[in-house]
Amino acid sequence: MKLEHNQKLLFIGDSITDCDRAKPEGEGLFQALGNGYVAIIDGLLQSTYPELGIRVVNKGISGNTVKDLQMRWQEDVLNQHPDWLVVMIGINDVWRQFDTPTIPEKHVYLEQYEKIYRELIEQTKPKVKQIVLMTPYYIEANMNDPMRAKMDEYGQVVKRLADEYQAIFVDTQQAFNDLLEHVYPATIAWDRVHPDHTGHTIIAKAFLRAIDFAW
Amino acid sequence: MKLEHNQKLLFIGDSITDCDRAKPEGEGLFQALGNGYVAIIDGLLQSTYPELGIRVVNKGISGNTVKDLQMRWQEDVLNQHPDWLVVMIGINDVWRQFDTPTIPEKHVYLEQYEKIYRELIEQTKPKVKQIVLMTPYYIEANMNDPMRAKMDEYGQVVKRLADEYQAIFVDTQQAFNDLLEHVYPATIAWDRVHPDHTGHTIIAKAFLRAIDFAW
Amino acid sequence: MKLEHNQKLLFIGDSITDCDRAKPEGEGLFQALGNGYVAIIDGLLQSTYPELGIRVVNKGISGNTVKDLQMRWQEDVLNQHPDWLVVMIGINDVWRQFDTPTIPEKHVYLEQYEKIYRELIEQTKPKVKQIVLMTPYYIEANMNDPMRAKMDEYGQVVKRLADEYQAIFVDTQQAFNDLLEHVYPATIAWDRVHPDHTGHTIIAKAFLRAIDFAW
Amino acid sequence: MKLEHNQKLLFIGDSITDCDRAKPEGEGLFQALGNGYVAIIDGLLQSTYPELGIRVVNKGISGNTVKDLQMRWQEDVLNQHPDWLVVMIGINDVWRQFDTPTIPEKHVYLEQYEKIYRELIEQTKPKVKQIVLMTPYYIEANMNDPMRAKMDEYGQVVKRLADEYQAIFVDTQQAFNDLLEHVYPATIAWDRVHPDHTGHTIIAKAFLRAIDFAW
Amino acid sequence: MKLEHNQKLLFIGDSITDCDRAKPEGEGLFQALGNGYVAIIDGLLQSTYPELGIRVVNKGISGNTVKDLQMRWQEDVLNQHPDWLVVMIGINDVWRQFDTPTIPEKHVYLEQYEKIYRELIEQTKPKVKQIVLMTPYYIEANMNDPMRAKMDEYGQVVKRLADEYQAIFVDTQQAFNDLLEHVYPATIAWDRVHPDHTGHTIIAKAFLRAIDFAW
Amino acid sequence: MKLEHNQKLLFIGDSITDCDRAKPEGEGLFQALGNGYVAIIDGLLQSTYPELGIRVVNKGISGNTVKDLQMRWQEDVLNQHPDWLVVMIGINDVWRQFDTPTIPEKHVYLEQYEKIYRELIEQTKPKVKQIVLMTPYYIEANMNDPMRAKMDEYGQVVKRLADEYQAIFVDTQQAFNDLLEHVYPATIAWDRVHPDHTGHTIIAKAFLRAIDFAW
Amino acid sequence: MKLEHNQKLLFIGDSITDCDRAKPEGEGLFQALGNGYVAIIDGLLQSTYPELGIRVVNKGISGNTVKDLQMRWQEDVLNQHPDWLVVMIGINDVWRQFDTPTIPEKHVYLEQYEKIYRELIEQTKPKVKQIVLMTPYYIEANMNDPMRAKMDEYGQVVKRLADEYQAIFVDTQQAFNDLLEHVYPATIAWDRVHPDHTGHTIIAKAFLRAIDFAW
Amino acid sequence: MKLEHNQKLLFIGDSITDCDRAKPEGEGLFQALGNGYVAIIDGLLQSTYPELGIRVVNKGISGNTVKDLQMRWQEDVLNQHPDWLVVMIGINDVWRQFDTPTIPEKHVYLEQYEKIYRELIEQTKPKVKQIVLMTPYYIEANMNDPMRAKMDEYGQVVKRLADEYQAIFVDTQQAFNDLLEHVYPATIAWDRVHPDHTGHTIIAKAFLRAIDFAW
16 A cells, blocks of 8 residues: 555545534544545544554535635645645535526636646645545536536546646546446435535545555 | 415425425414425415415425325315315425435335325315416436436326316426526525525416416 | 626615625525525526526625614625615614614614715715615504604605615505505514515515516 | 402413413412513512512413413413412404414404403302403504504403403503503514513503502 | 603612623613613613603623722713612622632622722712612621621611712612511522512612602 | 442432432433432442442432422332432422412421321331431521521421431531531522532531441 | 345444434434444445445444343334344443443343343344344453453354354454554543444444455 | 641642633632532532631643643643642643554653653742642553553652652552452543542542541
8 A cells, every 4th residue: 555654644625525524623533534535534544554553634624615725725734744635626616606606706717726726736746745636526427417517627637637746646526427327316415516425435445446555 | 366365275295395384383473384485475475465365374394205295184185174275296206216225115106106196186176176286396407317307207197187187287397497498406406406595486486377476 | 677697786784684694795505695585586586587697695784774884885885896786774773763762872863864875875876887775664554653654754865865866766665555455564574674475575576676577 | 458468369361471481380489470560560569568478370371362261271270279360361362363364263353252251250250359350452552553443342341341240450551552652662562562671560560550559 | 750851870780780681781672671670670660751761771790899890880880971870789799708718809898898989989970960879788687697797887888988979878788678577588589699570679669769769 | 337238328309419310210320420419428438448339329309398209209219129228308398488488389397297207217117228317407507597497397307207217317407507617608508508519528428427437 | 245136234233333323213314324333334335336225224222232122123123124134232231240330230141141142133033134243342452351351251152143043253352453453442442332433444344344345 | 637727729630630610710609610529629628627718729621731731830820829739630641642643743752741740840839838749540450551551650750750849749540549459440430531420539539648638
């Protein structure tokens, strides 16, 4: 597995990452990691590699877009000095264009998304050992659905950035696509965004596969 | 308008109808009609025809299927002696097949849906002046979406029953379809089922149009 | 209809406008517009003209008088850059003279009401496309009732200002007067001020009629 | 004063009497008498005649009409064996005709009001030393207001019954009329029914005057 | 009666005065005067002299000693510009000597009590029309009880200050003494300090008697 | 010490015993013994004699008189099969005569107190190894205080019963009397009944002394 | 993997199983399976084998011993007609002997544990396709710790029963033992019983390994 | 006994000391001392030596380490001017090394512990009459348990500091060790740290024995 002894692994993102984590710190006793995919990953890491002493920190905040990450990047990423940084952002950047179309201040369009995202990576890359970029997703099988199509564009930006900066790439959308061959989206998430425990497990497994986790 | 002086208009259905109405009675002071389409209809009726003294009663209960309606039909419909009965049921009958596919006890399949629905109409028709049947709906533009397609089948049953029993027919699915030419479903309802105030207004307008309400 | 594509429509006022809206922003997801006449107007606008993309903002605050509006005008009106501004204020200016007669600091007498109201219009008129002025009201049929009589004087100020500044004028008092020919005030509002859903629908309809809304 | 040593004085009525009294018993420690006119009367009685040991019991229940009193009369009046019985009922009997005009089951019309009231008095008179009948009231100065006019009719029934059965008569409506020569109803009660502490003091004083209380 | 048209009457003191009044203002709608003797006085004043328009303000704060009053005197008394000022303070000054004897910082001994109290009167007397000084009290019949005896000393200071500065003097201790000839303290107050409604009525009556209130 | 290996020690009484114990069982994990003298006794017993395995059960219920104990004696004492039974009852029997003097149904007069108490002892004595009777008390130094004097009479009944039935006698009143030579009652209990932790420790020590507890 | 298409898998046990599951049903929407090992297993099953449609039901209840299971076995196991039954019970049977040693009614000693457990298996075996028995555990590395030693005895009973009845055996104690070679118990569970997410993952993995789950 | 007339005794520490004490002050009415060993000590002191007027102050704060004490030492110790200072700190310093091993910022290692502790004593010793140092503890009988062994090292630091600075030394670990010869740790504390009332009594007794308290 790619994670090494005593490394610090920091996750940042939106409500999918947040999942009621402890604030402001996002680590420690009493479900400090929340109840989403970060906790599942931590549970699997600690139970499988207890000898490694991996330190997991959750810095997700519900409702965040890449613009919100930018505003708290110094405090919540750089000041934390992680060895690994994992980012999953973009769902709200897209979703606000569809659920509140008349409020453009809340939208983050594709160009701005890529620009800010790139800046964040550039200022961070020299300071961490490894970056993992996870695509945003939309749990909808119909690729012609306008929001799914738009989300795919954002996911392609993430893929391109991962390629460019040699980051580990995790395609969460693809992971959900595989599931949707067997179940309808509402089984996992009424709103196609906030998944149940199965959906969080899917995200966790996609991440763990990408870091060569050995079950 | 088809409603006449002093008539009693009773709505029955699921969470779309319920909307936090007063229980058990569903009429009276203090937002007793809830905050959904029933309240909008009442507000428009009372403000436009204050001289008619229409009495509106809301008997929706969240989560109900047509099987649940059957169990409380005597108490909540027949014992109330309405002049008009309005029914909107079927969303949960379908939804449970998609969000909890492994629990068949919670599913109401098409044949059973029609059979129970028909029985309810037959025992009620002789006792009321008018029956209005509103289709269940799914706020999804893609007609090939499996749940939308299934919901349409249930809507066709409702249409057929309305024709057979000379009930007034309200096609709520069609009303949402018209809207979806301009807005994405998530603008109205993240889960494509529980609409915001705009969505409830669409249902209310579809009903009012069907009874020749004059703005 | 007078509203045009992508226009921003901002409502400001007291508890009748507020109705538990989201704060501080007063727009967005999750019933952000409250549950009063602003939400009814929005529901009817969005369901009837989904293609227009009208943006509705609610900046009402319970208990406000015109003096309170003045204090937050820069922040809550001018900084918002609305295309349309709708004002309904004055009920508390009058009511406090009747319910707490010994506390003059809470009263806004007629002359001061007109003076402040005029200043607000003057500084706003050059910056918006349209202003709508709605009268304060008192749901009491007896024109000789002292508080009704006083409220009518404030309503006449509003009418005069609307005339002077070519604002659209909405006579909410007259709208309630029409209703009171058929129902007693307590049917709509025990306190003759805070209406039920029917009363809010009456305000909404008076506004919509004034902007040539086509049902 | 008419009350004598160790007598038990029981009040029964609606929300004006109830005022958050202890239930089911309505006497004892910790504000068991509520915070309305019953508590004011008790405070003035106990502070002025501490040597008498008067026992005051509050059996008011919010929302009650004379039909509700009838249903609990055996339990809440006769089984209590009061020496004095004080009744104030009728506001809801009238109010429901005005605030929910379409729900006739909640109305108690004049004839039925008198018939039930008379039966209650007849079965009680032989068992108590004294009965006090207080009129229902409506804090509205305009005698032509429909609800005020209707309430006056109910008050006249109470007066007639008091005359017929030699009960002490307390004209609470007249007591409020005197006040309304100086203050507007909203100073006492926004809804013209549930008074503030001043209004409750007016009821208390009207009662105490009728029993020759010496300040 | 000594109070005149439109006068403002301000009460300041501890929990006996406070009684859950509105804060910070202590006047206005919705039981702003609390539920103790201030509300009883207001209710009797407004119901008996509605034509006078007396304005009553409650500035009591639970737990206060004369030292606490001193710290908020400018804000809560002088800045309010009352016509009449009513002070009842001293219970906590004494009580803390008995219930927390080991914490001398919370005690206000007799000399300091008189000194601060005198300063407050001197800076206020030129600015108000009338001052009323009410003794602190202890609802205990046994004059040799150490706390009762101590409280009497503080009451004597109040009496002396009232004499010196021509203030109206209200002997609340004496009012309770009269009651205690007939009832045991626990009937009025388990803790001999916080009275029930009867006890608050006794304080109110003592005040009203001192200002020649005519029932 | 008189308690022996594995004995079960059951306390029954009123709020002094109850102190928020677990219900219905009154033993077990999580402060099941409440936070009063029973918990203090248990803490001292278990910490001093951990080898004995004493089982302590708390069956106090707030507000109880000896009449209430009688009604639940079979369930809460006899069915529990204690080795030792400790009873402290009587405070409410007396207190109600003083705090609610007009409600005689709540009083338990001396004769009835003794009669019921005697019956309880007689039916229990053959079934337990040891009975401990603790006097009710009133934390008031003045022996002429009417409630203290009355409480002493009840305490004398307890003493007499203890003598008659060879029960261990614990004079809690005397224990408090000793304390009152040094501190004022309000230091321990504002209401002279519900003591602070010091007061509960006094009761605990009086009990432990009576059973020859060795510190 | 041993689980087959459409099979129903029912878990029963104590708080470790319960983990705030929905009651009474223990399956369905909204985290109905709780947040412990049952939810982790379900998440891994559904995400890995979405095509199988496995139905998972959680019937754990906090605090249960094998005696409690016996009382609800008909209702919560047999009436549910599971294909697979998974049992983890015994922690409270042992724990109560150590945390409340003086209350023997709450203890379930080894012999009774085995006897009841055996009866439950015998009446169930003919009715289900597969039984899985999981040992109770204590997260303590010291095998000489009295409670760990006792828990091991109960675990050996479970092993013996699994052997006897050809049930699948899951040694949760051993799974924790492996972990404890690397981390101290308090990292997983302050009380050595209720584990964090890592501990629940260990239980889940032990179960999944036993059924040949393929990651 | 070593405590003298009117001395002030201040306790500082972590959650064991805190026990829900009043904040910020930690003394006064209404269980201000919390419900742990400080309250037990106060209860025993006040009930046994009421004539001394000992003043007890609780400045414990949950979760504190010696580093946290250092940050609030000026405010919470020196500014309080105690005669006696009692310190019990170190449990969290050790515990965090075992329950959150990957977060070294929360650990206080032995050397730093001793260094800070020594500084606190040195700056305080000249200003107080007596210092009492209580060891941290872990309620675990197995001396080879890693956390117990570590806690013992911290206890030895405390012992050494007490010797060096002539402080009174209280060996709480030894007190618990004595108990553990008879009962299992879980009887006192599931987590081996936060004791029940018996455990707090053990701490209290160890302290009282050290100051020659005479029962």
